[in-house]
Amino acid sequence: MESVLFKGPWVAGVGEADVGVRDGRIALVGRAEAGDRYDRIIEADGCALIPGLVNCHGHAAMTLFRGIADDLPLRRWLEEKIWPLEAKLTAECVYWGSMLAMAEMIRGGTTTFTDMYFFEEETARAAEEAGMRAVLSRGLAVGPNLHNALRENRQLAEEWHQRGDGRITVQLGPHALYTCPPRQLEPILDLAAELDLALQIHVAETKEEVEESIARYGKSPVAVLEETGLFQFPVLAAHCVHVSEEDIGILARNKVHVSHNPVSNLKLGSGIAPVPQMLAAGMIVGLGTDGASSNNNLDMFLEMRMAALIHKGIANDPTLVPAGLALEMATSLGAKALFLEDVGSIEEGMKADITLIDLNQVHLSPRHDPCAAIAYAAKASDVTLVMADGRILLEEGRLTTIDEERTIYEAQRCLRALQEQL
Numbered sequence: 415m416e417s418v419l420f421k422g423p424w425v426a427g428v429g430e431a432d433v434g435v436r437d438g439r440i441a442l443v444g445r446a447e448a449g450d451r452y453d454r455i456i457e458a459d460g461c462a463l464i465p466g467l468v469n470c471h472g473h474a475a476m477t478l479f480r481g482i483a484d485d486l487p488l489r490r491w492l493e494e495k496i497w498p499l500e501a502k503l504t505a506e507c508v509y510w511g512s513m514l515a516m517a518e519m520i521r522g523g524t525t526t527f528t529d530m531y532f533f534e535e536e537t538a539r540a541a542e543e544a545g546m547r548a549v550l551s552r553g554l555a556v557g558p559n560l561h562n563a564l565r566e567n568r569q570l571a572e573e574w575h576q577r578g579d580g581r582i583t584v585q586l587g588p589h590a591l592y593t594c595p596p597r598q599l600e601p602i603l604d605l606a607a608e609l610d611l612a613l614q615i616h617v618a619e620t621k622e623e624v625e626e627s628i629a630r631y632g633k634s635p636v637a638v639l640e641e642t643g644l645f646q647f648p649v650l651a652a653h654c655v656h657v658s659e660e661d662i663g664i665l666a667r668n669k670v671h672v673s674h675n676p677v678s679n680l681k682l683g684s685g686i687a688p689v690p691q692m693l694a695a696g697m698i699v700g701l702g703t704d705g706a707s708s709n710n711n712l713d714m715f716l717e718m719r720m721a722a723l724i725h726k727g728i729a730n731d732p733t734l735v736p737a738g739l740a741l742e743m744a745t746s747l748g749a750k751a752l753f754l755e756d757v758g759s760i761e762e763g764m765k766a767d768i769t770l771i772d773l774n775q776v777h778l779s780p781r782h783d784p785c786a787a788i789a790y791a792a793k794a795s796d797v798t799l800v801m802a803d804g805r806i807l808l809e810e811g812r813l814t815t816i817d818e819e820r821t822i823y824e825a826q827r828c829l830r831a832l833q834e835q836l
């Protein structure tokens with residue numbers, strides 16, 4: 415594998431430094447000596463070098479449904495628009511939808527993403543080809559298909575866990591308490607124990623979900639999930655918008671990690687998660703875009719900005735979620751949220767997942783505080799180079815692993831085929 419030296423960027427968490435990459439890992443953060451040999455030297459003066467962004471929640475293939483069902487409440491959005499289309503999905507659709515998502519994510523500086531969906535082996539295949547790091551699960555919901563879905567999640571784990579030089583991690587994906595009631599969670603937890611896997615689940619996304627849980631079980635979804643034993647496993651909970659102080663206590667005590675997805679929560683009118691309270695309770699909170707049909711993009715810069723802005727706005731407190739914290743949520747905290755140990759920061763020995771941002775732009779000038787520039791002013795299109803696992807995936811405006819034109823064409827073709835069947 416090519417060794418690369420990035421000369422002179424501003425490095426997140428470090429300051430001005432050179433960053434050397436060898437054998438897929440960060441080998442130097444500091445000053446390169448004149449005698450150091452690298453296959454390539456990239457002049458990065460005037461750039462910010464940050465850890466590749468980590469997208470903690472999403473459904474990659476839902477790029478196919480971008481803009482197809484907007485301005486509807488979650489349940490109607492799911493029941494009337496999304497579920498009928500998903501019922502017709504094919505493996506091919508998921509492959510091209512996932513590839514489209516990855517092209518967009520790489521362009522926006524994301525090197526790691528999480529996924530919960532159907533035909534997940536197609537997303538795994540696309541991730542292996544695209545060179546991204548991926549944490550994947552088969553969505554599991556109660557119904558006649560649960561048994562098959564569980565079998566597919568097991569197969570996914572057996573075939574894909576730690577593949578692609580360790581870039582691919584498999585989790586189990588019970589969709590939510592309202593689609594996976596306690597009894598149905600049992601076989602899922604048995605499988606998690608057997609295969610030693612973490613789980614991801616949607617939790618307390620809407621007020622209705624919480625009201626329904628209280629009507630049915632006399633408790634909040636968080637309290638019910640604790641009783642099922644779910645939290646004895648490593649768990650990534652998506653959303654956690656409507657959680658009480660008690661719920662936050664339960665989540666913190668059980669070391670449940672959270673994906674905060676501000677844009678999706680705003681677009682679906684779900685509300686705003688009490689992230690400052692979760693962070694104050696010592697919880698690990700990363701950022702996610704959710705699927706492209708509830709966002710409608712996979713731009714982690716926008717998530718950073720939203721996370722940095724909305725909590726200030728609703729609490730009338732401009733000190734909440736400062737720029738540096740927003741950047742950490744999109745990088746190091748995100749990696750921790752996904753239980754990944756050697757990505758998420760620019761340190762010697764870490765995997766070389768690197769995003770380079772060109773600060774030499776009118777909207778980022780004059781240069782003063784790169785952290786604030788990234789959180790409050792930078793755009794996905796300011797990303798000039800992306801490296802994952804030591805391999806360059808984007809350079810000089812070109813994706814190196816994905817045929818972008820063909821991907822756009824195939825995704826369009828797949829959507830048309832799906833719509834013709836409705």
Ligand SMILES: [Zn+2]
Pocket residue numbers: 471472473616652704705
């Ligand atoms: Zn979701």
